[in-house]
Amino acid sequence: xxxERGIAHRCSSLYYPQGNGAIERFNRVLKDFMxxxxxxxxxxxxxxxxxxxxxxxxxxxxxxxxxxxxLHGRQPRTRLNTVGLPTREGGHAGSNKxxxxxxxxxxxxxxxYTDRRRGAKRPAFRVGDFVxxxxxxxxxxxxxNYTGPFKxxxxxxxxxFLMSDGxxxxxxxxxxxxxxxxxxxEQWAWELPHHCSGTAGPExxxxxxxxxxxxxxxxxxxxxxxxxxxxxxxxxxxxxSTRVRxxxxxxxxxxxxx
Numbered sequence: 001x002x003x004e005r006g007i008a009h010r011c012s013s014l015y016y017p018q019g020n021g022a023i024e025r026f027n028r029v030l031k032d033f034m035x036x037x038x039x040x041x042x043x044x045x046x047x048x049x050x051x052x053x054x055x056x057x058x059x060x061x062x063x064x065x066x067x068x069x070x071l072h073g074r075q076p077r078t079r080l081n082t083v084g085l086p087t088r089e090g091g092h093a094g095s096n097k098x099x100x101x102x103x104x105x106x107x108x109x110x111x112x113y114t115d116r117r118r119g120a121k122r123p124a125f126r127v128g129d130f131v132x133x134x135x136x137x138x139x140x141x142x143x144x145n146y147t148g149p150f151k152x153x154x155x156x157x158x159x160x161f162l163m164s165d166g167x168x169x170x171x172x173x174x175x176x177x178x179x180x181x182x183x184x185x186e187q188w189a190w191e192l193p194h195h196c197s198g199t200a201g202p203e204x205x206x207x208x209x210x211x212x213x214x215x216x217x218x219x220x221x222x223x224x225x226x227x228x229x230x231x232x233x234x235x236x237x238x239x240x241s242t243r244v245r246x247x248x249x250x251x252x253x254x255x256x257x258x
Contacts, residue, residue: 013160013170015136026055053078062106063099070096123159123171127152130177131161133169149177 002009012019030051037047056068057076068076073096114120125131132146154162159171 011168013156013168013173015173016170019170029055062103064102065096065099070099123161123174125152125161125171125174125176127154131163131174132177133163134173134175146175 017024030048033047033051034044037044053076057066057078059066063070066075068074129152130149131152132148133150134146135144150163150165152161153164156162156168160168161171161174162168
């Protein structure tokens with residue numbers, strides 16, 4: 001169905017609405033229009049129909065023509081045409097041929113402007129690195145902000161990476177695990193893809209039969225326990241305070257200590 005109509009099906013990363021910015025921008029204006037309709041006590045269905053009519057007949061800033069003309073090849077008649085007021089035509093004849101080039105130019109300009117304002121950098125993650133994923137929901141003050149660590153097993157796009165648990169995340173949601181921790185984790189844990197797919201190695205099967213399932217550390221404290229070197233268990237002497245304590249005086253009398 002998509003191939004016959006020249007549609008490229010692309011999926012965005014988890015919890016990354018910026019990857020589908022055109023739809024999110026449309027929803028933003030639609031929600032504002034619905035809120036205004038509710039304040040004016042207008043029927044919601046009629047307000048949505050009016051908004052769609054305005055959106056489809058207005059020339060787009062990127063394409064230069066209205067969505068209705070791109071779809072049907074002609075500009076629809078609006079209330080301005082009915083009352084005889086001048087209207088802005090959604091592009092001249094034959095302008096649809098220049099739409100792809102205009103869209104590429106506008107999108108490239110917007111990308112360069114946004115990258116320059118935000119100081120965007122290319123992600124330095126590589127396949128085989130261990131990373132942590134930022135939590136999307138707030139679990140409270142006592143919970144950690146990141147989950148994992150997970151191993152990067154593939155790259156799905158310029159800024160999207162496939163984790164060992166089968167999920168695809170954008171680079172903005174990932175934090176690299178330090179080299180010393182990643183090396184220790186890689187030596188301590190079995191191969192992550194086998195663990196995620198359910199086909200564990202012979203050592204993990206033996207441990208599973210004995211009821212000792214290996215697992216990766218999930219909290220920062222567990223990672224520190226794995227990564228931190230073993231320290232000699234030497235009992236340290238208990239340190240006492242050397243402050244001289246004096247009795248409390250009240251109204252010229254010294255109170256005895258209780």
